[in-house]
Amino acid sequence: MKQILIFFLVALSTQVYGQAVLDAERFSIDKNELKQTIKVLASDSMEGRLTGTLGQMKAARYIAGEFAKYGLSEAGDNGYFDDFKLVQYYRGETYLKTARNRKLDDFQETACMSREPIDEETELELVFGGNGTLEDMEQINVKNRMVLVFTKNLRSAYHIKAALEKRKAAGLILANPYNDKQFESIRRTFKNFMTRKRYTFADSEQLENNSIGFVEFIIPNMQIRHLMKMSARDLNQLIETKAIADCPVNTVRVKCERIVNRTTGRNVIGMLKGTSDTSIYIMAHYDHLGTDGRFYFRGSDDNASGVASMLELAKLFSGIPDLKYNLVFLATTGEEVGELGAKYQVKRADFEPGKVLINLNIDMVGRIDSQHIGKKAYLYSLGTDTQPKLAALFEKVDQRVPECSFDYTFNNSHDLTGYYMRSDQYQFYEKGIPAVMFFSGLHKDYHKPTDTPEKINYPLLQNRIFLIGQVILTLQRNESFSLEREQVQATHR
Secondary structure (H helix, E strand, C coil): HHHHHHHHHHHHHHHHCCCCCCCHHCCCCCCHHHHHHHHHHHHHHHHHCCCCCCHHHHHHHHHHHHHHHHEECCCCEEEEEEEEEEEEEEEEEEEEEEECCCCEEECCEEEECCCCCCEEEEEEEEEECCCCCCHHHHHHCCCCEEEEEEECCCCCCCCHHHHHHCCCCCCCEEECCCCCCCCHHHHHHHHHHHHCCCCEEECCCCCCCCCCCCEEECHHHHHHHHHHCHHHHHHHHHHHHHHHCCCCCCCEEEEEEEEEEEEEEEEEEECCCCCCCHHHHHECCCCEEEEEECCCCCCCCHHHHHHHHHHHHHHHCCCCCCCCCCCEEECCHHHHHHHHHHHHHCCEEECCCCHHHEEEEEECCCCCCCHCCCCCEEEEEEEEHCCCHHHHHHHHHHHHCCCCCCCCCCCCCCCCCCCHHCCCCHHHHHCCCCEEECCCCCCCCCCCCCCHHHCCCCHHHHHHHHHHHHHHHHHHCCCCCHHHHHHHHHHCC
């Protein structure tokens, strides 16, 4: 199979550029190189490649070294590197304290569900708000107070929060006395999401407001009596008799500390120069989730597989002379925390969307999802629905490569709940640039420490890289594709 792929790629490059047949070894998709790249990026020394960490910087240096080895020109502000300042923030000490000084720690005896900081322990009055209905709110004064409310669904209390915010309450404490198990489900489901490190650009106004905002806690039923000095049964009796105002006013002390650090994000950019001033961006994010304190998140599929694919394509195309379009190879950081590297790239003052033909983003291409077990080799392609000519180009490539076929199941760029908006190419799409995401689907090891190198399907990865390579070659020889770019931009606006 390998020799067939080599011959086909060399033959096509000869057809496109009219050059003599190039050295076949320079066009081989080397499985051992793919294994080595993924092994290095998923190693302990990279520490999970969390944005702004030493592990991320080590990974950036490794990628830059590979760019140099393949002869890519430096395209960053500092050689291959393009640095940008970030603020990292995350939850520090967070708790509720009862009037008798019983401390309820975050995601143990309580769960803080808001991101508003209260960096110093603050004492607030606590009142009972019944079921949080408008009728209940009329019975009590909630201004500048915490309000404990009963609900039958801890996950669907937005209307209660909105009503209390409108009345200038200080915060909300939710309990579900009708279901003893729901708190544990929420504690388990939301812990990592609510306590993870988050990032914003250093010039953002997101962290400027340090005043106490509206805070929301959820508590298990066993803590109701400790907070209110009444049982859930007695409190329900007050609801039934429309006498919630008779519940004594208690006090609670709260703290929701926010830790803020300054750090640096680093994109890595190399380029193969073409004969025009228009570029094709080939992109993969190299950051991942760091560590949970016990294990590193290896990120072998997410997204060492995409980086390895991008580097292999850089090697392949470095052997093709007289490219029409520049090939810009962009390894981004910050994808896992809000596509920050891609956002930085497209918001730069010197970035010219009109000179970008297309963005091709490779994100998780090393595994098989549950829908394709035992079936033909595939690769999800998302984003060709933005224009007919782009879809036709992909279909043309599909017919030429029987070893692997595009799957368009998730090809809906307008679905704001879908995969397309969850990776870096979406930032280019928002600039009116045709943008395609290559993806192989989710699996049981997604965002877990068990996403390890030995689980990558390397023969399938080789075929997928070859298929993406054919897209790039076809774009290079397509004279009319660039004419449609302005239509995409106008339509998107």
